[in-house]
Amino acid sequence: MSEFFTALTQHGFLQTAVIAALLASIGCGVMGTYVVVKRIAFIAGGIAHSVLGGMGAAMYYGFDPLHGALLAAIFAALLIGWVRLNWRAQEDTLISALWAIGMAIGVMFIAKAPGYQADLMSYLFGNILLVPRESLIFMIVLDAVLLLIVAAYHRQFLAVVFDEEFARLRGIPVGFFYLLLLVLVAVTVVLLIQVVGLILVLALLTLPAAVAGQYVHSLGRMMLIATLLGAALSVSGLALSYGPDLPAGPTIILLAGAVYVISAIHSQLAQRRRARRVALSPAAGGDEND
Amino acid sequence: MSSVIEIDGVDFSYGEVATLANINLRVEAGEFLGIVGPNAGGKSTLLKLILGQLTPQSGRIRVLGKAPRTARHQVGYVPQYPSFPRDFPITVEQVVMLGLQGSNSSGRWWNALLPSRVSRKDREAVHRALKEVEADNLLHRQIGSLSGGQLQRVLLARALVSAPRILILDEPTANIDQRMEHEIFDLLKMLNERMTILVVSHDVAFISDYVNRVACLNRTLVCHQTDAVDGQVIQELYGEHVRMIAHSH
Numbered sequence: 001m002s003e004f005f006t007a008l009t010q011h012g013f014l015q016t017a018v019i020a021a022l023l024a025s026i027g028c029g030v031m032g033t034y035v036v037v038k039r040i041a042f043i044a045g046g047i048a049h050s051v052l053g054g055m056g057a058a059m060y061y062g063f064d065p066l067h068g069a070l071l072a073a074i075f076a077a078l079l080i081g082w083v084r085l086n087w088r089a090q091e092d093t094l095i096s097a098l099w100a101i102g103m104a105i106g107v108m109f110i111a112k113a114p115g116y117q118a119d120l121m122s123y124l125f126g127n128i129l130l131v132p133r134e135s136l137i138f139m140i141v142l143d144a145v146l147l148l149i150v151a152a153y154h155r156q157f158l159a160v161v162f163d164e165e166f167a168r169l170r171g172i173p174v175g176f177f178y179l180l181l182l183v184l185v186a187v188t189v190v191l192l193i194q195v196v197g198l199i200l201v202l203a204l205l206t207l208p209a210a211v212a213g214q215y216v217h218s219l220g221r222m223m224l225i226a227t228l229l230g231a232a233l234s235v236s237g238l239a240l241s242y243g244p245d246l247p248a249g250p251t252i253i254l255l256a257g258a259v260y261v262i263s264a265i266h267s268q269l270a271q272r273r274r275a276r277r278v279a280l281s282p283a284a285g286g287d288e289n290d
Numbered sequence: 291m292s293s294v295i296e297i298d299g300v301d302f303s304y305g306e307v308a309t310l311a312n313i314n315l316r317v318e319a320g321e322f323l324g325i326v327g328p329n330a331g332g333k334s335t336l337l338k339l340i341l342g343q344l345t346p347q348s349g350r351i352r353v354l355g356k357a358p359r360t361a362r363h364q365v366g367y368v369p370q371y372p373s374f375p376r377d378f379p380i381t382v383e384q385v386v387m388l389g390l391q392g393s394n395s396s397g398r399w400w401n402a403l404l405p406s407r408v409s410r411k412d413r414e415a416v417h418r419a420l421k422e423v424e425a426d427n428l429l430h431r432q433i434g435s436l437s438g439g440q441l442q443r444v445l446l447a448r449a450l451v452s453a454p455r456i457l458i459l460d461e462p463t464a465n466i467d468q469r470m471e472h473e474i475f476d477l478l479k480m481l482n483e484r485m486t487i488l489v490v491s492h493d494v495a496f497i498s499d500y501v502n503r504v505a506c507l508n509r510t511l512v513c514h515q516t517d518a519v520d521g522q523v524i525q526e527l528y529g530e531h532v533r534m535i536a537h538s539h
Contacts, residue, residue: 037378152405159388163374166448169341169367170392173402217379217432 004239013129017248020131021234023139024195024204027146027188029227032209033219034181038161041206043080043182046095048189048201050076050102055123056109065123066138069193073186076102081182085175126197126249128238135194142187149184157181158219195234196249207256208233214267233259294319294456294486295340300349302335309335311510313349322482324501326494331508333490334370337460340488341367354455363392366449370460370490372441374433382428382436382444386416389448419451420444423477439470446477457481459489475500 008014035044054072055065076098083094110120122130150157159167160177168174185205192201212225237252295317302310310332317323325333338344339351342358353361366389390412392402420426425443428436436444442462449457459478463471478487479500491497498504506512 039375155391155406155408158380158384159391162378162380162385162388163372165343165369165373166367166388167391169343169362169365170389170452171363171402172392176403213379218381219379222379 004242007242012133014242016131016133016136017128017238018235019136020128020139020194021238022231023136023143024191025208025227025230025234026143027191028204028208028230029212029225030146030150030223031185031188032205032226032230033212033222034157034161035185036206036209036213037219037222038181040182040185041202042092042095043084044185044189044205045202046080046099047073047076047182047186048193048198048205049099051189051193051198052106052123053102053104053109054106056106056113059113060109066135066190066194070142070187070190072102073189074183077182077186078179081179085178122197123193124197124199125247126193126195126200128195128234128248131194139191139194142191146184146187149180153177153180154219196252200249200253203253203256204230204234207260211260211263214263229259292319293317294354295488296350296352297336297340298350300339300346300351302332302339302344302346304335308509310339310346310507313507313511315505315511317486317488319486320482321503322479322487322501323489324494324497324504325488325490325507326492326497326504327507327512329492333507334460336507337367337458337488337490340458341365363452364455366452366454366457366485368442368445368449368457368459368462370462370464372445376434378433380433382420382425382431382433383413383416385433385444386419386447386451387412389419389451390415415451415453416447419447422450422481423447438466439473442466442470442474446474450481454485456486456488459487461490461492464492471496 004014008018035041051069051073054068054070054075056068057072058065058068080095080098083098084091087094106123107120110123156167156172156177159170159172160174160181164174164178167177188205189198189201192204196204208229209222209226211229212222216222216225233256234252237255238248240246240255241248241251293316295315297313297315300310300313301308313336325336327333335344339346340353340358342353342360342362351358354364355361387408391406417426417429420429423443423446425440425447428440428444431440433441433444442465446459446462449459457478462478463474466474475497478489481487489497489501494504494506
């Protein structure tokens with residue numbers, strides 16, 4: 001660990017990696033909270049994996065793969081959102097199909113891309129140490145767009161995420177805000193791909209928010225805790241991976257997974273203890289039944 | 291009295307089986323109408339048509355003289371089952387606040403896309419609505435910590451907070467005990483002094499103590515008046531012989 005912090009003061013690429021991890025944590029905390037409470041992790045997974053199609057196409061035609069990823073993620077979000085809103089009975093089959101087709105297109109394009117063959121593994125599992133400094137500006141812009149939209153429409157998002165049927169009755173354009181929410185999830189996926197790659201995105205999108213949800217009971221607090229936790233996990237994962245030269249993305253995810261499992265067990269035990277205390281307390285009666 | 295809901299010759303079908311056939315019904319301002327009938331008789335479908343969630347294949351529905359979707363800002367709705375997860379991290383105050391959304395838009399579609407903020411007036415309206423349903427002590431509670439009766443009061447407050455002219459409830463007491471059922475209906479009776487109420491129920495004997503009129507629905511409207519609900523009508527409504535039991539409250 002200390003080796004990492006010494007190197008951090010010396011190497012610009014490590015400083016860039018830490019800033020990228022912190023920028024990605026903002027999207028991960030804010031949008032991860034919506035993904036967890038709305039239970040749309042499968043949809044977010046579909047968006048993340050179909051992004052490879054856009055990255056491959058961008059490489060093939062000589063554009064920045066990250067720009068291709070952003071376009072593909074937004075296209076996939078709108079398509080999957082449309083399927084979910086209009087074709088609910090077939091939702092899981094169609095999302096699975098888009099998931100696989102997007103990846104297949106990406107692998108095809110990457111295989112046939114002229115010139116230097118990019119390392120497919122770094123797209124799939126991320127390589128935070130290779131994030132170019134220019135990408136930080138792109139990430140700052142994405143974070144700013146995301147925060148501005150969430151700040152402006154948090155009431156409408158809450159209505160749609162909490163109770164779609166009632167929101168529709170109140171005249172809220174549920175379809176519009178649902179698709180906007182998925183587009184923001186797509187933006188977050190692109191932010192996180194740089195850190196952990198598109199296969200592992202789902203874990204960083206959901207685990208910090210899920211842990212936060214076990215301890216706090218409002219969306220705002222969940223977002224804050226999940227952002228801080230995401231930042232702590234990404235930087236710690238990066239630091240842990242540095243000494244033994246492990247891949248940073250999988251190290252971050254394993255750390256997040258371990259924190260989630262420990263937290264879930266702790267939260268279950270605490271809940272049982274509370275229930276036991278209430279059941280055994282002499283004041284326990286039927287007053288809750290009012 | 292003027293009609294606040296007009297349903298003329300409405301037919302509706304989800305698939306090949308007709309759910310509602312040739313429904314004609316007028317609901318007058320200030321009425322407390324009970325809609326009864328067997329399961330799958332079309333009660334909830336009729337409510338969805340009035341709320342503009344479904345469109346009839348034929349016939350015409352007017353709510354407050356307008357198309358149902360246009361009038362829905364003036365209609366409060368309490369569902370039979372909450373369509374949200376009970377473990378959602380949200381307080382009672384926030385849930386009731388959601389009932390205010392959309393009520394300020396002046397009918398132009400882009401108003402619904404404008405960012406909105408919670409004002410002091412909104413908070414006061416939420417407190418008033420919760421006080422009216424005697425649930426103001428629950429303001430800061432998490433929705434998942436409420437009992438069935440408390441949740442029902444909160445959902446009623448969410449429907450009332452936008453000061454609707456019509457209140458529609460789909461089996462509001464299906465998941466609560468008998469004592470609470472009386473309390474909720476006493477509350478509705480009081481609210482009926484200032485708004486029209488439509489309530490779906492499976493218990494014709496119970497609601498007849500509260501409503502001014504009963505509409506019996508089993509694909510078609512079988513009856514319209516409380517005093518006409520006799521053994522013959524009940525048998526026609528439920529499609530089989532029904533044993534009549536003396537019932538008093």
